[in-house]
Amino acid sequence: MNRKNLCFGFGVSLFFISIFCQAKEEPDWAIYDDDDRIEVTSKDVPQFIKELSGAVAGRIRKDDLYCSGDSCSLYSKNLQEKFGLCDDQPFNQQNAPYDCTGWLINGDTMVTAGHCVDNLETAKNFKWVFNWNDQTPQKFSASQVRSISHVIKVKRDFETGVDYAVVKLNQAYFNPMNKYFEIRHFGEISVYDDISILGHPLGLPMKWAAGAKVSLTKSNELFMATLDSFSGNSGSPVINMVTQKVEGILVRGESDFYYDRENGCRKHSYYLSRDKRGEQVVRIKLIKEIIGLAN
DSSP: OOOOOOOOOSHHHHHHHHHHSSOOSSOOOBEESSOOEEETTSTTSOHHHHHHHTTEEEEEEGGGEEEETTEEEEOOOBHHHHHTBOTTSTTTTSBOOOSOEEEEEETTEEEEOGGGTSSHHHHTTEEEEESOOTTSOSSEEGGGEEOEEEEEEEEEOTTTOOEEEEEEESSOOOOTTOOOOOBOOSSOOOTTOEEEEEEOGGGOSOEEEEEEEEEEOOOSSEEEEOOOBOTTOTTOEEEETTTOOEEEEEEEOSOSEEEETTTTEEEEOEEOGGGTOOEEEEEGGGGHHHHHHHO
């Protein structure tokens, strides 16, 4: 995405402050150092991540989802068609139907970004498909599809950048791996802690991206991290690889792509983690009381 934060800062000491002085209405994301995204079905994914992936959903417009009886299929362009990408870009031929990610703390309570919900009327235009990965057949079970029936809490604060939603589903979804997300209840995440992200970057089948670090933690509401994340990752859980608990919700970041004028197409944006840039993550502590009540 190309929308930029309108803030400016002077030097590294003021950079973190500057990125929050005007929160972007539409988020951006990018790659830091190397692209660490892999299929969640890969043998290189830790078992606890595979188990949690069954409690992750992607948001799709209901008009792009077709269900008949016990099976569903969806309409989507592939990634290259959707974004006008160059031929050498990763995952080009995979379908990319989703625009947000959500995750379960129990069978019927889901957490995501606030801009992925807004309100119940807006939410009615979308469905959420669980456990959709590169091994999911073209026709999949209707039991994987849910909608939002009740909004517990939505907050979008353009001044601080806080952006989250906690919602109830129309029907409980039971993760076939029998596992749901746990959150941090005490203490604070530290700079350089190892974290990862689960979700639907650019709307793709579910990916896991590890190798990320917390880069800045000076805000009480958000921290920054070198997560390889994109549009479609909005709402994704950011997971501490030591505690295996959720530290926050991915909400926005750097630009996804740049335009390659020589080839007339777009390519993924890459940044260096040493530059103290990062994706913005809403701290999970802001919603732990709401989640407690929801349970």
